[in-house]
Amino acid sequence: MLGFRSVRRAPRARLLAAAAALAIVLAEGALAAPQNVILMIGDGMGFGHVEAARLYAGSPFAFEGAPHQAQMTTDSYTSQQIGGPTDSAAAATAMSTGRKVHNTVVSVAVPGDVSELETLGETMKARGKSVGLVTTSYLTDATPAAMAAHALIRIQTEAIADDYLNDTRVDVLLGGGANGLMAGAGLAAGYTVVSDRAGLEALGTSAPGPVLGLFGDSSEGMPFEWDHARGTDPGYDTLPFLHEMTSSALSFLDDDPDGFFLMIEQEGTDRAGHQSGSGIDRIGRDVFAVLEFDRAVEAVLAWMAGRDDTLLLVTADHETGGLEVLGDNGVGFLPTVSWSTSDHTRTNVPVYAFGPSAELVSGVIDNTDIRSIAIVPEPGTILLVAVGLAGLAARGRGRPRISGGTEPSRPRAP
Ligand SMILES: [Zn+2]
Numbered sequence: 001m002l003g004f005r006s007v008r009r010a011p012r013a014r015l016l017a018a019a020a021a022l023a024i025v026l027a028e029g030a031l032a033a034p035q036n037v038i039l040m041i042g043d044g045m046g047f048g049h050v051e052a053a054r055l056y057a058g059s060p061f062a063f064e065g066a067p068h069q070a071q072m073t074t075d076s077y078t079s080q081q082i083g084g085p086t087d088s089a090a091a092a093t094a095m096s097t098g099r100k101v102h103n104t105v106v107s108v109a110v111p112g113d114v115s116e117l118e119t120l121g122e123t124m125k126a127r128g129k130s131v132g133l134v135t136t137s138y139l140t141d142a143t144p145a146a147m148a149a150h151a152l153i154r155i156q157t158e159a160i161a162d163d164y165l166n167d168t169r170v171d172v173l174l175g176g177g178a179n180g181l182m183a184g185a186g187l188a189a190g191y192t193v194v195s196d197r198a199g200l201e202a203l204g205t206s207a208p209g210p211v212l213g214l215f216g217d218s219s220e221g222m223p224f225e226w227d228h229a230r231g232t233d234p235g236y237d238t239l240p241f242l243h244e245m246t247s248s249a250l251s252f253l254d255d256d257p258d259g260f261f262l263m264i265e266q267e268g269t270d271r272a273g274h275q276s277g278s279g280i281d282r283i284g285r286d287v288f289a290v291l292e293f294d295r296a297v298e299a300v301l302a303w304m305a306g307r308d309d310t311l312l313l314v315t316a317d318h319e320t321g322g323l324e325v326l327g328d329n330g331v332g333f334l335p336t337v338s339w340s341t342s343d344h345t346r347t348n349v350p351v352y353a354f355g356p357s358a359e360l361v362s363g364v365i366d367n368t369d370i371r372s373i374a375i376v377p378e379p380g381t382i383l384l385v386a387v388g389l390a391g392l393a394a395r396g397r398g399r400p401r402i403s404g405g406t407e408p409s410r411p412r413a414p
Pocket of ligand 1: 044088270271274320
């Protein structure tokens with residue numbers, strides 16, 4: 001008899017317990033969706049890149065003090081099928097859509113039915129939030145593209161630009177010009193277009209509407225910070241650094257009472273890793289790219305100070321160059337390093353997390369987990385689930401009064 005009773009009661013008890021647990025979680029706000037989500041990606045920035053830059057800087061970076069940290073696996077569908085590392089398109093697609101695709105594919109189901117996979121940008125737009133993309137690469141490059149656009153092949157930059165401007169309607173686009181995203185198309189779509197630091201600063205802290213910043217016209221993206229520091233490239237005399245683009249994007253996006261999603265990418269860490277040889281420029285460009293990335297993180301953390309409504313994830317899409325630190329040469333001196341390749345590697349990358357939902361980042365996660373961490377159900381959704389479970393439990397309680405015995409969901413006695 002006891003066994004019989006416990007078997008019949010177990011589902012109802014479990015439902016009630018689940019509803020109660022969810023109600024507690026809801027009350028504590030532990031699973032409440034963050035108002036704002038900021039995803040920062042050092043393209044190609046593996047552990048070795050962070051270590052090399054830390055030795056130059058002489059102390060740990062602010063992001064290394066994140067309360068929640070993990071390693072992340074970076075394989076694409078291609079990696080799993082035939083080996084080799086992911087590219088930035090498949091890696092960003094995994095983070096944005098939660099799906100592994102073939103290398104070079106931008107948020108489209110390949111393998112699969114070639115349908116468009118919902119991006120983080122689109123999900124956040126559907127929740128009424130503003131969306132921003134900031135990068136030191138050209139804006140139509142694969143990493144920002146997979147956050148808010150779709151293309152069978154990443155080189156379809158005009159289609160990516162059209163998705164940004166006319167489909168997803170990304171609110172803030174700041175990065176390198178060239179490669180498919182033209183000022184004229186932005187103006188035609190109602191964007192305010194700026195092309196240098198002065199133009200960006202002239203906008204102040206409130207955007208008049210959607211903003212498109214096209215900084216420079218190099219097909220490779222914006223210059224290396226190292227080259228500017230060495231006096232060999234004057235680009236940043238007039239172009240905004242990553243941390244300046246970051247601060248401007250935050251000041252525009254935080255006007256939205258519904259919150260925002262902002263992706264910020266440093267591309268220089270990848271471009272340096274793709275170079276060959278072991279000359280000083282390669283590690284110099286890499287270290288200075290990480291240093292500038294850290295300045296952008298600090299700008300975000302300064303903006304977040306005193307707030308508890310923003311999730312910040314700092315990570316990489318993959319490692320580039322197989323960088324290993326061999327020796328510390330002291331503060332202000334580049335460390336001695338080795339590079340094992342001019343390509344990407346399959347090495348795990350770091351993830352640093354701050355704010356609500358950050359506790360979901362621990363141990364070893366996969367790149368496809370980033371989407372679910374970033375889009376934790378909104379509070380209303382959790383409340384509905386809790387009410388639904390409680391309702392199911394209540395229905396179970398009333399069941400004995402139902403006559404006929406044909407109820408399909410009624411648990412059978414053993
Ligand atoms: Zn790369």
